[in-house]
Amino acid sequence: MSRRSINKILALIALTAGLLSACRAQPATPPVVLQPTRPGNPAVAAVTGTPAEPPPTPLPTGMPTASPPPTPTYPATPVPEEILPLILAAFQDQQQLAWRYSSDIQMATGEAHSTLFEFAPPDRYRIVSDGASEVVGVAGKVYLKQGEAWTESAVPASSIIDPGFSGRLEQTISDLRFAGFETLSGVPMLVFEYTSTYKIGVNDASSQTRLWIGADDHLIHRIVIDGVVAALDHRSGTAMNTEAVTTITYEYDPSLQIEIPALP
Numbered sequence: 087m088s089r090r091s092i093n094k095i096l097a098l099i100a101l102t103a104g105l106l107s108a109c110r111a112q113p114a115t116p117p118v119v120l121q122p123t124r125p126g127n128p129a130v131a132a133v134t135g136t137p138a139e140p141p142p143t144p145l146p147t148g149m150p151t152a153s154p155p156p157t158p159t160y161p162a163t164p165v166p167e168e169i170l171p172l173i174l175a176a177f178q179d180q181q182q183l184a185w186r187y188s189s190d191i192q193m194a195t196g197e198a199h200s201t202l203f204e205f206a207p208p209d210r211y212r213i214v215s216d217g218a219s220e221v222v223g224v225a226g227k228v229y230l231k232q233g234e235a236w237t238e239s240a241v242p243a244s245s246i247i248d249p250g251f252s253g254r255l256e257q258t259i260s261d262l263r264f265a266g267f268e269t270l271s272g273v274p275m276l277v278f279e280y281t282s283t284y285k286i287g288v289n290d291a292s293s294q295t296r297l298w299i300g301a302d303d304h305l306i307h308r309i310v311i312d313g314v315v316a317a318l319d320h321r322s323g324t325a326m327n328t329e330a331v332t333t334i335t336y337e338y339d340p341s342l343q344i345e346i347p348a349l350p
Contacts (some may be wrong), residue, residue: 160276181208184339186336190333191332195330206344210344222236229347241350259283262279275299281293292313293313308334313329
């Protein structure tokens with residue numbers, strides 16, 4: 087594997103690492119049926135010989151209607167002192183669960199990237215960047231795939247996923263606020279916003295983060311980050327910093343398993 091190819095993979099790894107820094111429906115009311123006026127009746131027919139008009143055919147008194155979706159229910163609005171503990175607990179709980187996320191990264195340069203990240207506790211992960219470069223980490227070791235071949239890398243696992251991240255999160259976020267209630271795929275969510283500060287290499291960087299936490303399961307379901315990330319300079323094959331908007335969507339899967347790839 088050439089040094090330039092390794093640099094590209096490491097830059098994509100750096101990009102991924104930065105992203106880590108009801109009510110039941112009431113039954114429908116039957117519609118009101120308006121009967122037509124009858125111009126004749128049997129008494130008139132007996133006197134005049136004019137046959138009375140037959141009674142009108144009854145119209146249906148009700149048509150089946152689809153029930154509306156259940157109305158989501160929400161907890162009480164969190165008070166300011168509850169916001170930080172709730173966010174910290176959500177990130178900490180992720181370390182005990184198996185999950186995957188898909189991310190869509192739209193950079194200020196016009197480039198777009200996608201990443202699939204899978205995690206199985208306590209220390210296994212798999213990253214597929216732009217549907218091509220693949221990385222697997224197991225028990226502190228990192229494996230890179232190019233083409234069909236796997237190799238063990240000297241890249242430290244802590245450079246990709248940081249076990250102490252949630253413990254330091256409190257020192258890196260500020261301006262926390264509750265942004266309201268929303269639903270994702272019909273599931274009620276609490277939405278929070280905050281500012282993050284961090285380093286990319288030796289440079290200070292910041293971003294604005296919007297976070298969706300399940301009202302019932304208290305897990306993170308979506309994150310949107312607007313700020314500086316590490317990006318790949320294709321001319322040199324090295325990493326650079328650029329503005330980007332990243333959308334991360336989580337799925338929790340207790341059956342997720344990640345194995346060490348077969349090496350040549």
